[in-house]
Amino acid sequence: MPNEGIHVIEAKSITKKFKKFVALDSVSFEPRTGEIFGLLGLNGAGKTTTQRIVSTVFKPTSGEALVNGFSITTQASQVRKSIGFVPTEVGLYDRLTGREVVRYFGRLNDMDGRDLEERIDAVFGILSLGEYADRRCGELSRGNKQKIAIARAIVHDPPVFLFDEPTSGLDVLSARSVIDFMKKSRDDGKTMLYSTHVMSEAEEICDKIGVIHDGRMLYTGGLKEFIEGKRGLEDAFTNALRVNAK
Amino acid sequence: MSLKHIHTVFRKEILDTVRDRRTLLASVLIPVMLMPAMILGIPLLFAGTEVRLEEQRQTIAIINPAESPELLDLLIASDSLILVELVGGPVDTVRNGNASIVLELDDQFGESLSREKPGNLTIYFDASSRRSTTAYSKLQVVLGQFNRMIINERLEVREIDLDVIRPLELFALNVATEEEVSGLVLSLILPPILAMLVATGGMNAAMDMTVGEKERHTLEALLVTSAKRWDLVAGKFLAVLAVTLLTTLVLILSLGFWIQGPLGSGFGSPEQSLSLSFSFQTSLIIFGVLSLLAVMLSGLSMAVSTLAKSYREAGNYVAPVIFLVLAGSFAAFGISIEDASLNLFAIPILNITLIVEEVLLNTLDFSHLLLTMGVTAVLSLITLYFAAWVFKREGVLFRT
Numbered sequence: 137m138p139n140e141g142i143h144v145i146e147a148k149s150i151t152k153k154f155k156k157f158v159a160l161d162s163v164s165f166e167p168r169t170g171e172i173f174g175l176l177g178l179n180g181a182g183k184t185t186t187q188r189i190v191s192t193v194f195k196p197t198s199g200e201a202l203v204n205g206f207s208i209t210t211q212a213s214q215v216r217k218s219i220g221f222v223p224t225e226v227g228l229y230d231r232l233t234g235r236e237v238v239r240y241f242g243r244l245n246d247m248d249g250r251d252l253e254e255r256i257d258a259v260f261g262i263l264s265l266g267e268y269a270d271r272r273c274g275e276l277s278r279g280n281k282q283k284i285a286i287a288r289a290i291v292h293d294p295p296v297f298l299f300d301e302p303t304s305g306l307d308v309l310s311a312r313s314v315i316d317f318m319k320k321s322r323d324d325g326k327t328m329l330y331s332t333h334v335m336s337e338a339e340e341i342c343d344k345i346g347v348i349h350d351g352r353m354l355y356t357g358g359l360k361e362f363i364e365g366k367r368g369l370e371d372a373f374t375n376a377l378r379v380n381a382k
Numbered sequence: 383m384s385l386k387h388i389h390t391v392f393r394k395e396i397l398d399t400v401r402d403r404r405t406l407l408a409s410v411l412i413p414v415m416l417m418p419a420m421i422l423g424i425p426l427l428f429a430g431t432e433v434r435l436e437e438q439r440q441t442i443a444i445i446n447p448a449e450s451p452e453l454l455d456l457l458i459a460s461d462s463l464i465l466v467e468l469v470g471g472p473v474d475t476v477r478n479g480n481a482s483i484v485l486e487l488d489d490q491f492g493e494s495l496s497r498e499k500p501g502n503l504t505i506y507f508d509a510s511s512r513r514s515t516t517a518y519s520k521l522q523v524v525l526g527q528f529n530r531m532i533i534n535e536r537l538e539v540r541e542i543d544l545d546v547i548r549p550l551e552l553f554a555l556n557v558a559t560e561e562e563v564s565g566l567v568l569s570l571i572l573p574p575i576l577a578m579l580v581a582t583g584g585m586n587a588a589m590d591m592t593v594g595e596k597e598r599h600t601l602e603a604l605l606v607t608s609a610k611r612w613d614l615v616a617g618k619f620l621a622v623l624a625v626t627l628l629t630t631l632v633l634i635l636s637l638g639f640w641i642q643g644p645l646g647s648g649f650g651s652p653e654q655s656l657s658l659s660f661s662f663q664t665s666l667i668i669f670g671v672l673s674l675l676a677v678m679l680s681g682l683s684m685a686v687s688t689l690a691k692s693y694r695e696a697g698n699y700v701a702p703v704i705f706l707v708l709a710g711s712f713a714a715f716g717i718s719i720e721d722a723s724l725n726l727f728a729i730p731i732l733n734i735t736l737i738v739e740e741v742l743l744n745t746l747d748f749s750h751l752l753l754t755m756g757v758t759a760v761l762s763l764i765t766l767y768f769a770a771w772v773f774k775r776e777g778v779l780f781r782t
């Protein structure tokens with residue numbers, strides 16, 4: 137069974153070029169099963185590009201990654217079944233209700249019938265979306281849209297979540313419920329690749345982190361080790377960038 | 383390929399399109415319902431002014447009326463023109479509209495006639511004025527009568543039978559049935575309109591389902607589902623096709639409605655009015671032919687709008703498609719359908735326009751139809767593969 141490996145995501149020397157521009161330069165990281173792995177970096181560091189490669193949206197120029205034991209280059213469709221991807225930009229179909237959107241994605245992920253409806257109810261329950269389920273997405277608040285986007289991504293109950301800045305643009309309460317949801321998912325054994333530039337959130341929930349800057353990984357490893365001797369994650373992060381600049 | 387995924391995508395896109403009622407109504411159904419009325423109504427409007435001009439009496443001024451009292455009597459008796467006074471010169475009178483037409487009798491007009499010499503007449507008219515040209519043709523009728531009257535008199539004096547100078551008696555019989563004439567009229571005006579409306583019918587939907595997914599940031603989530611790209615494209619294509627076919631159906635129904643109902647009669651010249659007809663069988667065949675066009679254009683508009691990164695850009699890309707359709711269907715104007723050779727039916731769009739003409743003229747040739755279907759099917763497949771290929775290109779899907 138491929139998903140019994142310790143490292144449910146293994147990214148090995150991923151390089152991504154857009155024409156001549158090197159967006160990712162030999163990036164490697166390996167979160168363990170049941171961990172939240174924080175991908176920390178400034179705007180333009182390469183977080184989204186990394187997420188898109190792991191989620192098979194982009195092909196790497198070189199390098200390889202295994203997700204749940206499947207290769208992103210040769211087993212893309214098995215990889216897609218194994219992930220729940222929430223991109224930064226929440227786009228929903230404004231004229232469909234939340235339930236219709238999630239049902240659509242459930243069907244495209246090979247679910248159907250009673251199983252699907254029960255799963256939708258369950259996911260909406262976890263995300264406390266119940267009363268908004270049957271409203272058109274165009275009428276929802278930013279926070280509830282984000283929750284629908286999460287529900288849409290995880291409706292097929294994948295073992296790996298890829299969340300790209302899931303709290304950006306959200307108010308405190310909505311951001312809090314997303315963070316709480318991630319903690320709860322970790323308790324359920326999910327592995328998460330979570331990119332952010334909000335250091336306080338990362339400090340609260342990450343087990344491991346990767347610090348990415350200009351497409352290069354400056355640090356990968358435990359969060360605790362990274363902030364040892366510093367005043368916190370933000371301090372450690374700015375320090376790492378400063379050392380790199382020298 | 384997964385039929386289940388294709389079906390899922392198709393159903394979602396149809397639901398999404400149907401819920402976008404305002405766009406569907408404003409940009410598809412209402413134009414399709416009204417367009418035939420407008421196109422068919424314009425010739426009717428012209429026919430109307432023609433009749434009115436014919437019924438009205440235009441003004442005429444005569445120089446030297448005393449030269450021929452008989453001609454004057456004839457003019458008054460004909461009751462088609464009103465005599466008015468000449469104001470200033472004849473040219474100014476016509477140009478200023480003081481009279482629609484001026485007739486000048488030569489100083490020696492009366493005398494010439496009595497000496498059996500030709501009497502000189504000059505007619506001043508304004509070729510740029512409908513009123514003046516109508517008056518001109520009415521005057522010619524009166525002058526024709528006058529001419530015959532004089533010939534009669536002169537022959538009578540010489541005791542010669544009138545038939546001596548009338549060697550020909552002409553009878554023209556139109557062998558076309560009213561349906562055939564109706565078919566000719568329709569075959570001239572309909573094909574370009576039909577092609578145009580079929581081209582634009584599904585375009586909104588095509589853009590919404592492709593570049594719309596980019597612009598609203600829904601594409602990325604869609605690409606990471608288990609559905610294959612080809613299935614996404616196929617489902618979307620079928621949905622665009624359904625919208626286009628719906629448009630086409632409404633178009634045919636509305637044509638039938640306008641032609642059988644309010645706008646069917648009153649075509650042709652005032653003397654020989656013509657009513658248009660559009661049989662159920664004709665509509666059915668035309669719908670079939672236009673469906674082919676719909677398949678091809680749905681694929682094409684999907685493919686080109688996938689290339690765009692915003693609605694605005696997509697608008698620029700579909701404009702040439704519309705232009706091509708127009709060019710192809712207007713090219714048919716230059717071709718006499720009786721002489722159309724087989725190889726013309728290898729030219730896309732033009733072939734469908736010609737087929738529609740043949741159907742309307744009831745001269746459909748099956749080798750023409752087969753070639754048209756073949757060419758259209760091949761092109762449809764190419765556009766679909768193109769759309770699917772575009773959907774796999776990350777550089778196209780995530781252009782910045």
Ligand SMILES: Nc1ncnc2c1ncn2[C@@H]1O[C@H](COP(=O)(O)OP(=O)(O)O)[C@@H](O)[C@H]1O
Nearest residue numbers: 154159178179180181182183184185186780782
């Ligand atoms: N599709 C693309 N084409 C060209 N350049 C890109 C593309 N996507 C991202 N980039 C570039 O790659 C770099 C990393 O971008 P990104 O991964 O989005 O950063 P982040 O998500 O960390 O803000 C940026 O300089 C960005 O401009």
Ligand SMILES: [Mg+2]
Nearest residue numbers: 183184185224
């Ligand atoms: Mg980003």
